[in-house]
Amino acid sequence: xxxRYTARTTDGAVxxxxxxxxxxxxxxxxxxxxxxxxxxxxxxRIWNREFRWPQAPTGSSSARVAFFRSFATLVxxxxxxxxxxxxxxxxCENVTFANALRDVLADIERGDPLSVAFARRPRAxxxxxxxxxxxxxxxxxxxxxxxxxxxxxERDHALRKSVVSALAYPATVLxxxxxxxxFLIVRVVPMFSTLFASxxxxxxxxxxxxxAIGDIASRPASTAIALSVAAxxxxxxxxxxxxxxxxxxxxxxxxxxxxxxxxxxKTIVARFARMLxxxxxxxxxLSVALDxxxxxTGSPVHAAALGNVAIALREGEALTPPLAAxxxxxxxxxxxxxxxEETGMLDVMLPKAADxxxxxxxxxxxxxxxxxxxxxxxVLGVIVGLIVYSVFIPLYSLIGSVSx
Numbered sequence: 001x002x003x004r005y006t007a008r009t010t011d012g013a014v015x016x017x018x019x020x021x022x023x024x025x026x027x028x029x030x031x032x033x034x035x036x037x038x039x040x041x042x043x044x045r046i047w048n049r050e051f052r053w054p055q056a057p058t059g060s061s062s063a064r065v066a067f068f069r070s071f072a073t074l075v076x077x078x079x080x081x082x083x084x085x086x087x088x089x090x091x092c093e094n095v096t097f098a099n100a101l102r103d104v105l106a107d108i109e110r111g112d113p114l115s116v117a118f119a120r121r122p123r124a125x126x127x128x129x130x131x132x133x134x135x136x137x138x139x140x141x142x143x144x145x146x147x148x149x150x151x152x153x154e155r156d157h158a159l160r161k162s163v164v165s166a167l168a169y170p171a172t173v174l175x176x177x178x179x180x181x182x183f184l185i186v187r188v189v190p191m192f193s194t195l196f197a198s199x200x201x202x203x204x205x206x207x208x209x210x211x212a213i214g215d216i217a218s219r220p221a222s223t224a225i226a227l228s229v230a231a232x233x234x235x236x237x238x239x240x241x242x243x244x245x246x247x248x249x250x251x252x253x254x255x256x257x258x259x260x261x262x263x264x265x266k267t268i269v270a271r272f273a274r275m276l277x278x279x280x281x282x283x284x285x286l287s288v289a290l291d292x293x294x295x296x297t298g299s300p301v302h303a304a305a306l307g308n309v310a311i312a313l314r315e316g317e318a319l320t321p322p323l324a325a326x327x328x329x330x331x332x333x334x335x336x337x338x339x340x341e342e343t344g345m346l347d348v349m350l351p352k353a354a355d356x357x358x359x360x361x362x363x364x365x366x367x368x369x370x371x372x373x374x375x376x377x378x379v380l381g382v383i384v385g386l387i388v389y390s391v392f393i394p395l396y397s398l399i400g401s402v403s404x
Contacts, residue, residue, distance in 0.1 A: 003027040007036035015119055017127065018295055022311050029314070030291050034131075061157040063094035065150055067101065072146035082108055100124035113137055128275055131292045135282045145282050152278045156271060159358060163267050166365040167260065170372045177380040182217075184387050189214030192391050207390040247300040255301060259371060263364040268299045269330055270357035272306075277350025286346070287313040302328065319346070332356065 003019050021027035024041050031038050067088050074084035085105045092098040100121050107117035115134035118125035136145030193211040216222050240246030255261045279289035290310045297303045305326035312322035320338040323329055333353050340349030
């Protein structure tokens with residue numbers, strides 16, 4: 001289940017967020033392991049009464065990467081944290097993110113740790129970043145941790161960008177194709193229908209069907225009904241997506257799609273391995289790292305499965321058996337994690353697994369472009385060809401009869 005919690009850090013700062021756990025007691029136990037004093041834990045409602053759009057992260061990915069890379073260099077060079085933040089704020093070109101950094105600087109000047117200042121601004125600094133910075137502060141390796149965060153954000157941004165770019169072109173072609181076909185049926189076909197009716201031209205079956213579709217589609221009532229149905233479908237989809245069942249159903253659907261689903265599964269596994277490996281390598285306990293990764297997997301199905309894995313870890317099991325029992329993670333990932341646990345090098349094997357699946361994603365993207373593009377063009381050609389055939393065959397007959 002998903003639980004919404006309110007807690008306080010050791011310095012008294014209020015922290016709010018979401019946590020996936022088996023029950024309320026497990027949720028409280030997980031929060032206490034993060035050194036948080038829990039003040040409220042309540043299960044997520046089936047219908048979210050707040051009903052608001054999710055807030056976008058503050059600032060751009062490139063601004064975050066530039067900040068962490070520069071800040072890590074300054075900290076490693078021995079520059080005081082306050083001075084380092086001032087320098088990075090001056091160099092930050094994203095106004096929104098720069099304002100968030102100014103707020104962080106104000107907290108630092110009041111004596112708060114950097115991790116606490118980050119935790120107060122969850123839109124600018126994700127829980128994964130907060131957990132890594134807290135571990136870096138505790139272990140005295142803040143400069144190394146900041147550098148790892150920058151490397152992780154760079155790889156994650158590149159992975160997301162490549163996947164979005166791969167899916168954007170087919171979506172654009174599909175939208176353009178549907179727009180063209182709709183225009184032909186609604187605007188062009190009725191013109192020929194009137195022409196054929198005035199000359200009493202005998203029409204083949206395909207033409208009569210096309211003319212009937214065009215006649216229905218061109219009526220104002222049909223347009224109103226279509227827009228109403230579309231609005232209801234969008235509203236229903238949005239409402240359903242705010243329920244746990246709806247999120248899981250939609251996620252299962254997109255992961256089951258041919259080619260695209262495979263690409264998404266590989267992307268999710270690559271991000272999971274990269275995030276978990278980065279956290280473990282930063283010295284964060286595995287069970288705590290898994291709790292941090294859960295909300296940012298990008299897949300409700302995988303998050304639910306990892307929730308069961310987290311429970312098993314808290315009960316003393318190793319990572320490999322419960323992860324394999326989920327049945328949704330790639331056997332290659334399971335094998336690499338198993339070797340990492342056996343050799344005590346899990347922090348090394350997880351980044352290797354991420355490298356493997358990221359290269360697999362690149363190969364899947366190449367396959368996606370090679371398969372979907374010609375398939376879409378072929379489908380569009382068949383549809384347009386049927387429309388042209390249905391319209392121009394009777395037109396040729398009409399021209400022949402007129403010329404005689």
